[in-house]
Amino acid sequence: MKKILKKTSKKNVRLIQQKILLGGISPKQFLKEYWQKKPLLIRAAIPGFTGILDANELAGLACEDDVQSRLVRQSRGKWYLEHGPFPETRFAQLPGKSWTLLVQSVNHHLPEAAELLQHFNFIPHARLDDLMVSYAPDGGGVGPHFDSYDVFLLQGQGKRRWRVSQQRDLSLVEDAPLRILRNFETEQEYVLESGDMLYLPPHVAHWGIAVGDCMTYSIGFRAPSAQELGTQFLTYLQEQVQLDGMYTDLNLSLQKHPAEISEDMVKRVGAMLKKIRWNKQVVAEFLGVYLSEPKPDIVFDTAAGMGLHAFRRAVANQGVELDLRSQALFYENEFFMNGEKTAMKPGWAVCLRLLADRRRLPAEAMAAVLEDRDLLALLFSWHQAGYVRCGSR
Numbered sequence: 539m540k541k542i543l544k545k546t547s548k549k550n551v552r553l554i555q556q557k558i559l560l561g562g563i564s565p566k567q568f569l570k571e572y573w574q575k576k577p578l579l580i581r582a583a584i585p586g587f588t589g590i591l592d593a594n595e596l597a598g599l600a601c602e603d604d605v606q607s608r609l610v611r612q613s614r615g616k617w618y619l620e621h622g623p624f625p626e627t628r629f630a631q632l633p634g635k636s637w638t639l640l641v642q643s644v645n646h647h648l649p650e651a652a653e654l655l656q657h658f659n660f661i662p663h664a665r666l667d668d669l670m671v672s673y674a675p676d677g678g679g680v681g682p683h684f685d686s687y688d689v690f691l692l693q694g695q696g697k698r699r700w701r702v703s704q705q706r707d708l709s710l711v712e713d714a715p716l717r718i719l720r721n722f723e724t725e726q727e728y729v730l731e732s733g734d735m736l737y738l739p740p741h742v743a744h745w746g747i748a749v750g751d752c753m754t755y756s757i758g759f760r761a762p763s764a765q766e767l768g769t770q771f772l773t774y775l776q777e778q779v780q781l782d783g784m785y786t787d788l789n790l791s792l793q794k795h796p797a798e799i800s801e802d803m804v805k806r807v808g809a810m811l812k813k814i815r816w817n818k819q820v821v822a823e824f825l826g827v828y829l830s831e832p833k834p835d836i837v838f839d840t841a842a843g844m845g846l847h848a849f850r851r852a853v854a855n856q857g858v859e860l861d862l863r864s865q866a867l868f869y870e871n872e873f874f875m876n877g878e879k880t881a882m883k884p885g886w887a888v889c890l891r892l893l894a895d896r897r898r899l900p901a902e903a904m905a906a907v908l909e910d911r912d913l914l915a916l917l918f919s920w921h922q923a924g925y926v927r928c929g930s931r
């Protein structure tokens with residue numbers, strides 16, 4: 539009974555926090571009225587939020603080899619784009635105004651950033667792209683543009699003026715190194731202060747301009763194009779498809795032109811290709827593998843040295859958590875860890891679903907793992923691959 543009470547009150551706290559995050563509306567109402575439909579400005583979405591790192595720390599990340607970063611500058615009406623990693627000296631050479639540093643996937647590098655994303659758990663993990671953090675001195679920004687994905691723009695340190703437009707004209711400036719709208723017409727304008735947040739659906743034009751030193755946290759949700767899904771699905775299907783038989787032309791008739799591909803051949807091959815079939819399960823498995831696949835630049839640090847017994851002792855005391863770069867999804871009894879599919883055995887679902895949802899399995903939840911040798915062995919193999927770590931914050 540005590541346990542249930544504790545659970546309920548924790549759940550309520552989460553709901554209340556999410557209501558504050560969404561400006562007093564529930565996640566359900568947000569999804570119904572705003573998600574993919576219209577912008578939403580939320581004042582004090584995270585009261586007291588001033589960010590999780592400062593400009594120097596962000597610049598430090600942008601110097602690292604395994605971090606994706608960009609510098610955008612505007613000078614005399616022209617835009618300039620540079621890609622990181624940057625030498626430390628680069629930042630000392632920058633002017634006092636009108637540039638911005640953008641660092642991608644900060645959630646892969648800082649546990650606090652991954653923690654921040656937990657606030658957005660009302661959107662499926664399969665839709666999450668990353669947390670991008672930007673720093674700009676006064677006047678800095680990436681110019682008027684639109685994105686193809688949903689984004690929550692959370693203001694950290696300082697202030698940013700956002701100009702928003704639902705204009706239809708999305709034509710871009712030619713020859714610019716980044717996507718800049720040719721004719722941006724401000725429809726709404728808001729100055730966001732620390733902790734304020736602006737949700738924008740895909741294709742809503744926006745332009746953020748720093749008012750003094752400013753840091754913005756973009757929580758981006760990917761929306762794959764039909765073309766991307768189609769080509770990726772075909773690649774996936776290629777490895778799954780198993781067709782029997784060979785092309786046959788038992789009744790081959792004499793052709794006038796030997797170089798001609800005959801109607802008969804086209805028909806026969808068409809009939810053979812029609813045997814390529816897929817069902818809902820194949821689509822779900824494709825999604826699980828594709829959407830949990832790490833981006834090509836991600837390299838996991840394999841863990842050597844700890845044996846199975848030491849691992850068992852460690853997780854019994856501390857639990858396990860996903861590596862910051864890991865993506866875990868599931869569909870029915872299939873579990874997907876960083877692009878690898880595992881069939882969940884009976885009894886595994888509660889633990890593994892918890893691990894995927896919360897990104898951690900606390901020590902209290904380890905009993906079922908410790909009793910099941912196969913499940914422990916699976917977690918151990920993920921630990922060796924660098925996908926999970928001992929300990930649960």
Ligand code: SIN
Pocket residue numbers: 638671672679680685689744746754755756
């Ligand atoms: C920024 O943080 O400067 C850019 C965010 C965006 O406009 O998507």
Ligand code: CO
Pocket residue numbers: 683684685744
């Ligand atoms: Co944008």
